[in-house]
Amino acid sequence: MKPFDPASALSARTSAIEEIAIIAMAQKARELKAQGADVVSLTIGEPDFDTPAAIRQATVDAMNAGFTHYAPIAGYPELRAAIADRLNQDNAIPVEPAGVVLSNGAKQALTNACFATLDAGDEVILIAPFWAAYEGIVKMAGGVPVIVSAGADTAFKPTIEQVAGAMTDRTKLIMLNSPSNPSGAVWNADELQALAGLVQSHPRCLVLSDEIYEDIWFEERPTSIASLPGMFERTITVNGFSKAYAMTGWRVGYSASCEPLAKAISKVQGTFTAGGNAFAQQGALAAITGPRDGVDAMRASYHRRRDLIVSLLGDIPGIKVVSPPASFYVFPDISGLLGKAAGNTRLETDVEFCHWLLDEYHLATVPGSAFGGPGCIRLSFAAGDDDITTAMSRLAEAAATLV
Structure with a gap:
């Protein structure tokens, strides 16, 4: 042998x-x-x-107050409510607290969403250039990446005809990253509306919208595709606290979606990791409800x-x-x-x-x-x-x- x-x-x-x-x-x-x-x-x-001092202090206070045990799988209710309120007010996304699922960083939220929606052989459109982790996440979840490329001549955004040409009856997700890593590209409202029309014409296509850089903008605040008419039910919005609040090591991210999708995402999270860090969530609560200076x-x-x-x-x-x-x-x-x-x-x-x-x-x-x-x-x-x-x-x- x-x-x-x-x-x-x-x-x-x-x-x-x-x-x-x-x-x-x-x-x-x-x-x-x-x-x-x-x-x-x-x-x-x-x-x-x-990380801003007030957030760090709130986390220390939370540890001293006993937030050192398991957190609920989908996250603490008060943080889910605060995130929903922020998305309602600032992003015009009509999500309820029950539609918010906290995760161990935005990367886990993306992974949860892929495992919750993809069956083996389902196709996922990736708009290149794209964050390097996307392709691996899709493959791990059994999906098939379909790459649509764009270059500097179109500000790293493909035409809607390019996206339409890549769609088939196996298309399940379009992964949208606006603002983009690595290019910083932002899809404006008109471009998002055209993409939304394409998605809504498909019988089962969803958008997985990674908006982790939404607070780091220089021209105008980005638009969330889930805020467009008819798109909330078709979109899983992913965000987190790492970039805007300088909290990369805290590993607090979240997804926001309609309740049926959120329940499936929570089920995946419960299988893989259960709830996220208890005291880090209290720091995140201080971040999202506190001053934005x-x-x-x-x-x-x-x-x-x-x-x-x-x-x-x-x-x-x-x-x-x-x-x-x-x-x-x-x-x-x-x-x-x-x-x-x-x-x-x-x-x-x-x-x-x-x-x-x-x-x-x-x-x-x-x-x-x-x-x-x-x-x-x-x-x-x-x-x-x-x-x-x-x-x-x-x-x-x-x-x-x-x-």
Whole structure:
């Protein structure tokens, strides 16, 4: 008998999931830093601010008050009610508290929604460039990703005809991310209305709308597709506290939908993890019901940084950049630098370019291929001005050496 190989016991679904490039590049950057290299990293989409003090204090108070036991599977009623009220007032989404399900971060809310709605072979439209985790989540839930691509020439948003052409009788979900990671693209009300008409013409299609960056906008506040006529019953809205309130480590996200969908989502959550962190939910309650000064101040800082990084990118020959109207990412097109030589090495792909940048210039970025956008790179400007300026100086220096 041959020696047992543990890898032979792995399921086909896990074997089909590739390592997320964001995590891989961030890990490589950390390893170089540990070796003493002066690495500037613009990889991870995480606010560089601390969670506001009032939220932290409310959480400490909650722990001292006994919020250290299991929480209800769908979340504490007072937090569900506060989220519903916020969505009613600010987003015009007519959700009831019973339609809100708290989760361990927005990523779990997305996963819950996919497991609650997808059967094996159901198709899910992903609009590229898209967040790297989407494809893996869909596959884990038994769905089939169908990719619709858009580039900088259309502000990273496909035409409605492109989306319509990708739909079949097996289409179950359209995953919408507005504002978008990695491009910062925002679908305006007219574009969302056209998409809504397409969805409503299909017998069973839903929208899974990831709105985690909705509070980080620079032009005008984004519209929620669930607020449009006839779309609440067709939409699962996902959001959380990580980005707007600088609470990434707290892992508090949520979904909002009509009650039949929410019950199914809660059933999935109860199977996988039960309720989310008890005292973190009390911090989230303080966040959503408290003053928004901190959120506004962080958004103003991101706005200024957006202008800085876009200006610096615009001065680098071979790079095209679309100024993002929201989020804290920019997704420049570096195809003008590809196919050129760096010493004895010719850089043919964005992946090779990013590894070269990190190895030779100690600048960590993420290849656009990880998001379904080859020929681009993602830069996070959730970083200080000095880091942004240094990073762009290194990028300009690197670009100038290519021949």
